[in-house]
Amino acid sequence: MAQNLKTLPERPDIHTIQPVPERHPSRWIGGVVLLVIVFLFVRLLVTNENLHWDVVSRYMFSPEILAGLGRTLLLTFIAMVLGLAIGVVLAIMRLSQNPVFQMASWVWIWFFRGVPPLVQLIFWYNLALLIPTVSLGIPFGPQLWSASMNALITPFSAAVLGLALTESAYAAEMIRAGIQAVSTGQTEAAATLGMSKAQTLRRIVLPQALKIVVPPIGNDTISMLKFTSLVSVLALPDLLYSAQMIYSRTYETIPLLIVATIWYLVLSTILTLVEHYIEHRMNDGRPLQVTLILASLFRTGFWGARRAEVSP
Amino acid sequence: MNVGMPLLNVERLTKSFGTHRVLTCIDMSVRAGDVTCIVGPSGSGKSTLLRCLNHLEVPDSGVVFLDGAPIGVRWRGQTLHRMSFNELAAQRQRMGMVFQSFNLFPHKTALENIIEAPIVVQRHKRSEAIEEAMVLLDKVGLRERAHYYPKQLSGGQQQRVAIARSLAMRPAVMLFDEPTSALDPELVGEVLAVMRQLAEEGMTMVVVTHEMAFARDVADHLIFMDGGVIVEGGPPREVLSNPQHARTKSFLARVL
Numbered sequence: 001m002a003q004n005l006k007t008l009p010e011r012p013d014i015h016t017i018q019p020v021p022e023r024h025p026s027r028w029i030g031g032v033v034l035l036v037i038v039f040l041f042v043r044l045l046v047t048n049e050n051l052h053w054d055v056v057s058r059y060m061f062s063p064e065i066l067a068g069l070g071r072t073l074l075l076t077f078i079a080m081v082l083g084l085a086i087g088v089v090l091a092i093m094r095l096s097q098n099p100v101f102q103m104a105s106w107v108w109i110w111f112f113r114g115v116p117p118l119v120q121l122i123f124w125y126n127l128a129l130l131i132p133t134v135s136l137g138i139p140f141g142p143q144l145w146s147a148s149m150n151a152l153i154t155p156f157s158a159a160v161l162g163l164a165l166t167e168s169a170y171a172a173e174m175i176r177a178g179i180q181a182v183s184t185g186q187t188e189a190a191a192t193l194g195m196s197k198a199q200t201l202r203r204i205v206l207p208q209a210l211k212i213v214v215p216p217i218g219n220d221t222i223s224m225l226k227f228t229s230l231v232s233v234l235a236l237p238d239l240l241y242s243a244q245m246i247y248s249r250t251y252e253t254i255p256l257l258i259v260a261t262i263w264y265l266v267l268s269t270i271l272t273l274v275e276h277y278i279e280h281r282m283n284d285g286r287p288l289q290v291t292l293i294l295a296s297l298f299r300t301g302f303w304g305a306r307r308a309e310v311s312p
Numbered sequence: 313m314n315v316g317m318p319l320l321n322v323e324r325l326t327k328s329f330g331t332h333r334v335l336t337c338i339d340m341s342v343r344a345g346d347v348t349c350i351v352g353p354s355g356s357g358k359s360t361l362l363r364c365l366n367h368l369e370v371p372d373s374g375v376v377f378l379d380g381a382p383i384g385v386r387w388r389g390q391t392l393h394r395m396s397f398n399e400l401a402a403q404r405q406r407m408g409m410v411f412q413s414f415n416l417f418p419h420k421t422a423l424e425n426i427i428e429a430p431i432v433v434q435r436h437k438r439s440e441a442i443e444e445a446m447v448l449l450d451k452v453g454l455r456e457r458a459h460y461y462p463k464q465l466s467g468g469q470q471q472r473v474a475i476a477r478s479l480a481m482r483p484a485v486m487l488f489d490e491p492t493s494a495l496d497p498e499l500v501g502e503v504l505a506v507m508r509q510l511a512e513e514g515m516t517m518v519v520v521t522h523e524m525a526f527a528r529d530v531a532d533h534l535i536f537m538d539g540g541v542i543v544e545g546g547p548p549r550e551v552l553s554n555p556q557h558a559r560t561k562s563f564l565a566r567v568l
Contacts, residue, residue, distance in 0.1 A: 186415060188415065192366060192368070192478070192487075193478070199433070208418065208419055
């Protein structure tokens, strides 16, 4: 034993030194390979003359594109607000004890989740073929108001209908799940305090359910932003259709599609940040540093624990 | 309110969940100002009995009377009608309830939890409700925690806020459903102290509990339940020191 110790060089005291960290050669190799691919892609973007970056920058802030951008935003906003409002009603109907309400809500959700939004947009736009005039009156009684469907259905109203109704079906399911996630203990506590059903729903259940559904509503808003590009089939000059109108005149197809792409990315990034911000305000009410939200943006979706990760 | 007269009367109460009979023909009465403790093994039906009192569970048969008025049903001439949820709500205000799991509203501060029902249900002025809530928070020793959210409070503090929230409705009777069972052992005492104080002030209380010392010291009446029936009841010292039934004896041997 003593012999052995003499032949080996003396080791330092284990308590005084730090172990060498674990090596990750695979991360280095994988990282390098990916960086090479990224470099090649960036080089392609920069050197490929067909991209015409000068054209892109020329049209980036052109009035036509900005007007289209405005319509896209307006459409997203109206469709979401309308869709959520209908969705709340549908969710409450779905949870009501009245079987007729339950069934009606179920059928609505089934229908509008099942029909593709593009088909709906075309269908709503051609509604006048199905119902030429609309009138408001007492059923089987006098007519109070009537109008031609052709006058009511513009590309914009058809787009709003199609997008909002699709959204209402998804929103209804989200909100229903949110309401059901509020524990029965909450409604029981409200009941023992003498609160009515409406008071309990409005003051106790919905505020808590809302907190649960903010992340999925955020996701839906971003989806809606992208879905609005479908309205180009109705010749409604949104962001995409504005770009299309320009390149059909100038044949600068790719640069204008790049313009639209950049704007969609900018908008969806902003919406993601807004959603994160709202989520955090609702979670602890504390104002949040921008750096933390930005950091969360990059981590989102990687390990699925973004709320835990962003909290300081 | 006549002290000594029954405030709460339970007559022939029966309740099943599916095919499982939980309560069988329960009769009991609670006098105004009395503290009644209900003890018994898990699954004996004591929580269900408590929840039947304010119709959180609707009994299959039997009637609960508060101040002589039947709960959940109403006479219209010669026919008996089941009350709507909102009519029942008016009766429930008179029976405060404290839950095992506190059930504070997590999106409201301690103070907002307490003033919610007085403002929304009883239409009190906000300033008055806040004033009264602060008095109640003082009483449960949490005045300085008024603006804390439930998740920022310990279990014992949450339960004390929940007691204050119930008291804010000025109930005729307070129902406690195992109020300390979800608490860490060192937090039990602070909640029991508040309940003791309430009992001394003459609040009518029905308490489902496993705290035998509390039952012995504070209760005027102790009820032992097993298998969905009241096995025996009486002054706590008598029941605890001289149980008449074998089931009571074996239960007490396990918990004391």
